[in-house]
Amino acid sequence: MTSTISASQELDAPNRSGEPLLSVRDLQVHFPLKRGFIVQREVARVKAVDGVSFDIYPGETLGLVGESGSGKTTAAKAVIQLNNPGNGSVKFEGQELVGLSSSAMRPVRRKMGMVFQDPYGSLNPRMRAGDIVGEPLKVHGLADSRDDYREQVSSLLTTVGLSPAMAERYPNEFSGGQRQRLGVARAIAARPSLLILDESVSALDVSIQAQILNLLQDLQDQYNLAYLFIAHDLSVVRHISHRVAVMYLGKIVETADAKDLYERPLHPYTQALLSAIPTPNPVHERSRERIILRGDLPSPLDPPPGCGFSTRCPIATDICSQSVPELRTLAPNQQAACLLAQGD
Amino acid sequence: MTTDSRATSSPLLQVRDLRTSFNTPEGKIPAVSGVSFDVNHGETLGLVGESGCGKSVSALSIMRLVPNPPGVIESGEVLFEGIDLLKISDKEMQSVRGAGIGMIFQEPMSSLNPVLTIGRQITEPLGVHLGLSGAAAESRAAELLEMVGIADSRRRLGDHPHQLSGGQRQRVMIAIALSCEPKLLIADEATTALDVTIQAQILELMKNLTTQLGTALMIITHNLGIIARYADRLNVMYAGKIRESGTAEQVYMSPSHPYTVGLLNSVPRLDRPASERLDPIEGEIPDPANLPAGCAFAPRCRWATAKCEVSEPVLEQVEDRQLVACFESKTVSESVEIAWQ
Numbered sequence: 102m103t104s105t106i107s108a109s110q111e112l113d114a115p116n117r118s119g120e121p122l123l124s125v126r127d128l129q130v131h132f133p134l135k136r137g138f139i140v141q142r143e144v145a146r147v148k149a150v151d152g153v154s155f156d157i158y159p160g161e162t163l164g165l166v167g168e169s170g171s172g173k174t175t176a177a178k179a180v181i182q183l184n185n186p187g188n189g190s191v192k193f194e195g196q197e198l199v200g201l202s203s204s205a206m207r208p209v210r211r212k213m214g215m216v217f218q219d220p221y222g223s224l225n226p227r228m229r230a231g232d233i234v235g236e237p238l239k240v241h242g243l244a245d246s247r248d249d250y251r252e253q254v255s256s257l258l259t260t261v262g263l264s265p266a267m268a269e270r271y272p273n274e275f276s277g278g279q280r281q282r283l284g285v286a287r288a289i290a291a292r293p294s295l296l297i298l299d300e301s302v303s304a305l306d307v308s309i310q311a312q313i314l315n316l317l318q319d320l321q322d323q324y325n326l327a328y329l330f331i332a333h334d335l336s337v338v339r340h341i342s343h344r345v346a347v348m349y350l351g352k353i354v355e356t357a358d359a360k361d362l363y364e365r366p367l368h369p370y371t372q373a374l375l376s377a378i379p380t381p382n383p384v385h386e387r388s389r390e391r392i393i394l395r396g397d398l399p400s401p402l403d404p405p406p407g408c409g410f411s412t413r414c415p416i417a418t419d420i421c422s423q424s425v426p427e428l429r430t431l432a433p434n435q436q437a438a439c440l441l442a443q444g445d
Numbered sequence: 446m447t448t449d450s451r452a453t454s455s456p457l458l459q460v461r462d463l464r465t466s467f468n469t470p471e472g473k474i475p476a477v478s479g480v481s482f483d484v485n486h487g488e489t490l491g492l493v494g495e496s497g498c499g500k501s502v503s504a505l506s507i508m509r510l511v512p513n514p515p516g517v518i519e520s521g522e523v524l525f526e527g528i529d530l531l532k533i534s535d536k537e538m539q540s541v542r543g544a545g546i547g548m549i550f551q552e553p554m555s556s557l558n559p560v561l562t563i564g565r566q567i568t569e570p571l572g573v574h575l576g577l578s579g580a581a582a583e584s585r586a587a588e589l590l591e592m593v594g595i596a597d598s599r600r601r602l603g604d605h606p607h608q609l610s611g612g613q614r615q616r617v618m619i620a621i622a623l624s625c626e627p628k629l630l631i632a633d634e635a636t637t638a639l640d641v642t643i644q645a646q647i648l649e650l651m652k653n654l655t656t657q658l659g660t661a662l663m664i665i666t667h668n669l670g671i672i673a674r675y676a677d678r679l680n681v682m683y684a685g686k687i688r689e690s691g692t693a694e695q696v697y698m699s700p701s702h703p704y705t706v707g708l709l710n711s712v713p714r715l716d717r718p719a720s721e722r723l724d725p726i727e728g729e730i731p732d733p734a735n736l737p738a739g740c741a742f743a744p745r746c747r748w749a750t751a752k753c754e755v756s757e758p759v760l761e762q763v764e765d766r767q768l769v770a771c772f773e774s775k776t777v778s779e780s781v782e783i784a785w786q
Contacts, residue, residue, distance in 0.1 A: 168640035168641065168642065168643075169640055276729050276730070278729060279729070306495035306496055306667065306730065307495065307667065307669075307708060307711045307712050308495060308707060308708065308711045308725055308726040308730070309725075309729070309730075310711065310712075310725075311710075311711035311712070311723040311724070311725030311726075312725045312727075314713070314723055315722065315723055315725060318722075333640065333641065335641070335715070336712065336713045336714060336715050337713050339713065339715065339719050340713030340719055340723070341713075359719065360719075363715065363719075373642060374641060374642060375715070376645075377641045377642050377644065377645035378641060378670065378715060379668070379670030379671050379673060379674040380670050380673065380714050380715050380716045381669035381670050381672075381673045381697060381709055381712060381714060382673055382697060382714070382716050383673040383674070383693040383694055383697050383698075384694065384698070385716050386670070386673045386674040387674070391645060391649070393645055393646055393649055394642045394645075394646070397610045397612055397613070397643065398610075398640070413642075
C-alpha cells in the first residue's frame with residue numbers, strides 16, 4: 102500500500118553527537134483574528150505553528166515539508182525572529198533568541214542567511230548585482246577597505262558560478278537561475294553557519310533547479326553550512342536532506358532520517374504524500390497503487406478535533422477525533438504523531 | 446493505451462507545421478516554429494518542456510486563443526476531425542470551443558468569473574452548445590458537479606468561486622470543460638498550482654472521466670512524472686520545436702535526444718538513489734529573440750558537433766513511433782543505455 106523505494110543509498114548524515122547548531126522547542130506562532138469596529142476583540146486564533154520542535158546540527162540539512170498552510174514558512178520566519186515569535190524556545194549556537202531585542206538580534210542574523218522563493222521579487226531592481234551581494238558585508242562591517250569589498254564580492258560571484266564582471270549589471274539583466282545564484286551569494290556573504298532556504302528552487306525550471314541544488318550541496322561541503330530546507334516537492338527534499346520533518350496544520354506529524362522516512366513512512370499522511378508523487382518512470386508509475394486522500398486541507402481557523410489529519414485519513418477510527426496524538430518514537434530516530442501508526 | 450484500430454483510423458487532431466510568433470518592439474519573436482503532431486481518438490498525449498518552449502502557445506493556437514495583437518498564427522494547419530480550424534469563421538470556431546475541444550487552465554481563480562455563481566457558469570455552455578435551459582440545464586449542471594466529485598451539488602450551484610477551495614475550483618473547471626462532451630480536452634498546467642495530494646485527486650479524476658467518456662486528453666506540463674503516469678505518447682519541446690516524440694516507454698526508457706536525456710537527469714527521482722549527484726543541463730534556456738543558428742540546443746549539448754552549429758536537424762524516425770530531431774541520436778541513445786545500466 103505504501104510506496105516502496107527500491108534504491109536505498111541516501112546521504113550520510115553528518116556527525117550528530119555534538120551540540121545542535123539550532124534547537125527549536127515547542128515553538129508556537131498564533132495569529133489572533135479580531136472583529137469589532139471600535140473595541141476589537143479576539144474572535145478566533147489561527148495556530149499557524151502549534152508546538153514545533155526540531156534540531157539542526159552543523160553541516161546538516163533538515164527538510165521541512167508540507168502543503169500550503171501547513172505552517173512551514175511561518176516556522177522558519179519565527180526561527181529568524183522575522184515575525185511575532187510567540188512562545189517557545191529557539192536556541193542558536195546555545196543562545197536563546199526568543200525575546201531578544203532587534204539590536205541584539207542583528208549580530209545573530211549575520212550567522213543566518215535566507216534565500217527566498219521568488220528570484221524576481223527578492224532582489225532590489227535598482228541595485229547593481231555587486232551591491233546586492235555585498236550589502237551584508239557593509240551592514241555587518243566585514244570589509245576592511247574598498248578593494249577588500251570588491252575582492253570579496255568577486256569571489257562570492259565566482260563561488261556561485263557567476264562571472265565577477267556581472268557585478269555591474271542590474272537584476273533585470275539576469276535570468277531566473279542567475280538571480281537565484283545572486284540570492285545564494287547574498288545569503289552566504291556574511292559567512293553564516295545556517296541557511297534558511299524557503300522554496301528556493303521551486304520556481305525554477307528543472308534544468309536550472311538541478312544546477313542550484315548541486316551548487317547548494319557544494320557550498321555545504323565547502324563551508325559546513327547547515328540548511329533548513331523548506332519545500333513542497335518531496336523528491337527534491339529527499340535529494341538534499343539528511344533529516345526530514347513533515348508538517349500538517351501547524352504540527353510536525355513525522356520526523357526521521359531521510360532514508361527511513363522515504364523507505365518506510367509511518368504516518369498515514371507521509372504515506373499519502375509520498376504515494377502522490379509521480380516519478381518519471383512509466384513502468385513504475387503504472388504498476389503502483391496510489392493513496393488518494395479525500396477532501397481538502399481543513400481550514401487552520403477551524404481545525405478538526407483530535408488529530409488534525411483525521412478528516413482525510415484513510416485509517417482513522419473514532420478515537421482519532423477524540424485525542425490529539427503526540428509525537429512518539431516508533432523506530433530509532435523516527436517519530437510519528439499518530440495513535441494508530443506502528444513501528445517495529 | 447492506443448489500440449491498433451485507433452492507430453489506423455484517421456487522427457482526431459492533426460497539427461501541421463504550425464508557426465506562431467509575437468510582434469514586440471524588439472522585433473518578431475517566434476514562439477512555435479513548425480510544430481506537427483497528431484492526437485488520436487481517446488488517447489492521452491503529453492506535451493512537455495520548460496518555460497518558453499512553446500507548449501502553451503501551441504495549445505492556444507489550436508484553440509485560436511492567442512492574443513492578437515501581439516500574437517500571430519503565421520502558417521500551418523490545425524485539422525480537427527478533418528476541418529482546418531485556422532480557416533473557419535470566428536462564429537464557427539466558437540462552436541468548436543467547448544463542444545469540440547474543452548480546455549482547462551492553470552489558474553482556476555482567474556478562469557472562473559468571480560461575480561457569477563458556479564451554476565450560471567456551468568449552464569452557460571449548456572445553453573449555447575446544447576440548447577438546454579431552465580430546469581433541464583440546472584439538473585444537468587448538478588449532475589456534472591456530482592461527476593467531478595463535488596458533494597451536495599444542487600446547493601453548491603448557488604456558490605460563487607471564492608467560496609470554493611483551489612481543488613474544488615479546478616473540479617468546476619473540469620465540469621465546465623466536459624459539460625458538452627468534447628472529443629478533446631486540453632489541460633494546460635491544470636494541476637501545477639495545487640498541493641500534491643490535491644494534484645493527485647484532480648489528475649485521477651481527469652484521467653478517469655476522459656477514459657469513461659472516450660475523450661482524448663492533451664496534458665501540457667513541465668512535470669515529467671505526471672506525463673509518465675498518464676500519457677500514452679508524448680512530445681518533448683524546446684525553443685519552439687518538438688525535439689523528440691514517442692510512446693512514454695520509448696521516451697523515458699530509451700531517450701534519444703540530448704535534451705530529453707538532460708531533463709530526465711536533472712530531476713531528483715524517488716526511484717533512484719538519493720546520493721546520486723544530479724547531472725543538470727549546462728547553461729541557460731536561450732532567448733527566443735536570439736536563437737542560435739543550427740540546432741537551438743547545441744550550445745548546451747554535450748554531444749554537439751560542428752555540424753549542429755550550422756544546420757538544423759529535422760524530426761526523423763528512429764524506432765517505430767519514436768521520432769528524434771538530432772544528428773547524433775544514435776550515439777546519444779547508446780551512451781544513455783550504458784550510463785543507465
